[in-house]
Amino acid sequence: MSTILASVAVQNGSPSRASLEVLSRARQIADGQGATCAAVVLSPDASAVADELARYGAQKVYTVSDPIFARHINTPVLTALEAVIAEAQPSIVVFPSSEGVKDVLGALAVRTGAAVLPDVASVEMKDGGVEALRPVMAAKFMARTRAEGDLVLVSVRAGSYEAVEAPTEAAVEEIVFSFDEATLRQTLREVVGSTAGTVDLSDAQVVVAAGRGVKDEAGKQLVEELADVLGAAIGSSRAVVESGMFPATAQIGQTGKVVSPDLYIGVGISGAIQHVAGMSNSRIIVAINTNPDAPIFDVATYGIVGDLYKVLPILIEEIKKVKAVAA
Amino acid sequence: MKFCVCIKQVPDVTAPIQIRAGELSMDAGRVVLNAYDASAVEEALVLTADNDGEVDVVLIGPERATETIRKALAMGADRGAHLVVPEDTELDSAAVSQLLAGHFKDYSYDVILTGKQAQDTDAGLAGGMLAERLGLPYATNAVGLAIEGDQLVVTRQGDTGQEIIVLPTPCLVTCSNDMNNPRIPSLKGVMGAKKKPVDSAPVAEIPEASVRVLGYEPLHTREPGRFIEGEPAEQVAELVNVLELS
Ligand SMILES: Cc1cc2nc3c(=O)[nH]c(=O)nc-3n(C[C@H](O)[C@H](O)[C@H](O)COP(=O)(O)OP(=O)(O)OC[C@H]3O[C@@H](n4cnc5c(N)ncnc54)[C@H](O)[C@@H]3O)c2cc1C
Ligand SMILES: Nc1ncnc2c1ncn2[C@@H]1O[C@H](COP(=O)(O)O)[C@@H](O)[C@H]1O
Numbered sequence: 001m002s003t004i005l006a007s008v009a010v011q012n013g014s015p016s017r018a019s020l021e022v023l024s025r026a027r028q029i030a031d032g033q034g035a036t037c038a039a040v041v042l043s044p045d046a047s048a049v050a051d052e053l054a055r056y057g058a059q060k061v062y063t064v065s066d067p068i069f070a071r072h073i074n075t076p077v078l079t080a081l082e083a084v085i086a087e088a089q090p091s092i093v094v095f096p097s098s099e100g101v102k103d104v105l106g107a108l109a110v111r112t113g114a115a116v117l118p119d120v121a122s123v124e125m126k127d128g129g130v131e132a133l134r135p136v137m138a139a140k141f142m143a144r145t146r147a148e149g150d151l152v153l154v155s156v157r158a159g160s161y162e163a164v165e166a167p168t169e170a171a172v173e174e175i176v177f178s179f180d181e182a183t184l185r186q187t188l189r190e191v192v193g194s195t196a197g198t199v200d201l202s203d204a205q206v207v208v209a210a211g212r213g214v215k216d217e218a219g220k221q222l223v224e225e226l227a228d229v230l231g232a233a234i235g236s237s238r239a240v241v242e243s244g245m246f247p248a249t250a251q252i253g254q255t256g257k258v259v260s261p262d263l264y265i266g267v268g269i270s271g272a273i274q275h276v277a278g279m280s281n282s283r284i285i286v287a288i289n290t291n292p293d294a295p296i297f298d299v300a301t302y303g304i305v306g307d308l309y310k311v312l313p314i315l316i317e318e319i320k321k322v323k324a325v326a327a
Numbered sequence: 328m329k330f331c332v333c334i335k336q337v338p339d340v341t342a343p344i345q346i347r348a349g350e351l352s353m354d355a356g357r358v359v360l361n362a363y364d365a366s367a368v369e370e371a372l373v374l375t376a377d378n379d380g381e382v383d384v385v386l387i388g389p390e391r392a393t394e395t396i397r398k399a400l401a402m403g404a405d406r407g408a409h410l411v412v413p414e415d416t417e418l419d420s421a422a423v424s425q426l427l428a429g430h431f432k433d434y435s436y437d438v439i440l441t442g443k444q445a446q447d448t449d450a451g452l453a454g455g456m457l458a459e460r461l462g463l464p465y466a467t468n469a470v471g472l473a474i475e476g477d478q479l480v481v482t483r484q485g486d487t488g489q490e491i492i493v494l495p496t497p498c499l500v501t502c503s504n505d506m507n508n509p510r511i512p513s514l515k516g517v518m519g520a521k522k523k524p525v526d527s528a529p530v531a532e533i534p535e536a537s538v539r540v541l542g543y544e545p546l547h548t549r550e551p552g553r554f555i556e557g558e559p560a561e562q563v564a565e566l567v568n569v570l571e572l573s
Contacts, residue, residue, distance in 0.1 A: 072485055099486045103467045106420065106455025115537040118450050136448050138340040141351065144541040185464035187493040194488030248470060248484050248505060254449065255504055263570065273341065286566065301552040302569060304562050314563045322572055
């Protein structure tokens, strides 16, 4: 029987939301094909999440446990995934489209002789091949693409599918992994500005995103306060990452991250296509901008033409009030 | 250090584009050097300006893509290689990496740079594929590069922070446009570029693409939105109401 394999990333001890989304999609495809839905986890303690993966439909869980996976380094990830693919013999491997995955996808495809459909918004089996819709031209259009072959690797944009529980029993198979440090022709010297432990932007249900309209420390504080009262993750445009006001991990868009929260609030962001490419899939988009002609209003569900320095303080107070009443 | 930057000519994604009968249709004149590749060229130029070194560029594309090689030469690259394919040849990242791997068999470089992705397709695969084919250590999504002796120090933008990675040479790095702002060629640069060597040769055999594009479709259109009018206090009250934050 063939296998549809979902690659799962562990964050703060749990599978990331984007991972559960691809696992759910893998389960749907497997059910449609009469195939097995399997998951693979690389982590210092991979078996710890096996139960959670079974809850989301994994009938088989391949675990590779090694301390080296505490931080991302591409060579050991490649070696481990190659070993799991050799063992599981999947016809499709689906990945969440994270930076860690983007780092290994091309090399893994060459190593395993696979065809790749990167960063897709949807994926399905059709007439014996794998078809996917991919945003192209800075997400102005969708390209319908098709890959054939014994093995197809697919990475899926965050928020393309819903994570749905489909409880089952999972057989856990620990893949023996030994890594020869001598073959590691790279050293990870350090990780700086790590946001691990905070709400991950791609996983967040509410995002407050700041653009160049946020001009100073006072503006930045307003954005942080709004995010705080909403329990939101903070995103940003490229302009304010460039100016150093927000960290690069906050950048949303073609170069940055793809987000698809229930609620995205863009403040002082013009809505350049390269930014919109990363957030147009949000369920509700609110834009606050002084310029009524700003392109962000073309994708906004609710547009507020106004000065963020006037609107945000009132908005923060109002939200505090309603939260206090609700509590 | 000797650098080679792989560059692609891409349609200008900010130009008007329509879909006609499942194909993308745009003003063919609006083509540009892929922005991510421009950052890679810029970084190579900066790194070789202080240290000794050379910067070559290589491009696979139709005859008219020579202008994109000239653009890189005008920025300051030393020499270009053009692997010429017929107009409208479809090459996916796998095919590109295969052709580039063939090209690099005949040359020796300390560092090969690519863009992190092509701006038109956002595939982001060719760099990693090429590194694997050449058996080179690599890093992707670099936002900073520095030379340390005969090693390269890469600042990579990862999911949760910036990873500082040390690579021996030869190696391959894929570059983000967050790395720098590419220079605009000076008039002198543009004139000088005309005299720089470009080796151009037709591609003997076009590799078959493993991924085919069946056609293009518009995005799902979003429900039309609306402006919330009034004074800030009124706008906020209405927003809190429609978002059902209470
Ligand atoms: C290859 C490539 C990739 C890129 N990738 C990305 C990416 O991943 N993410 C990204 O964001 N960008 C990306 N960009 C950059 C993008 O093109 C824009 O330059 C950038 O998004 C602009 O950021 P901004 O909207 O904050 O700034 P601006 O365009 O300067 O807009 C600022 C806005 O703030 C408004 N404003 C000013 N004052 C106030 C106020 N007091 N109150 C309310 N509103 C106010 C203004 O009306 C204006 O609309 C990329 C560009 C290229 C070429
Ligand atoms: N036709 C091409 N010629 C030369 N380099 C290319 C070509 N296509 C892609 N590349 C390189 O590979 C990178 C990634 O491309 P892609 O995998 O298509 O997103 C680009 O940024 C370029 O550096």
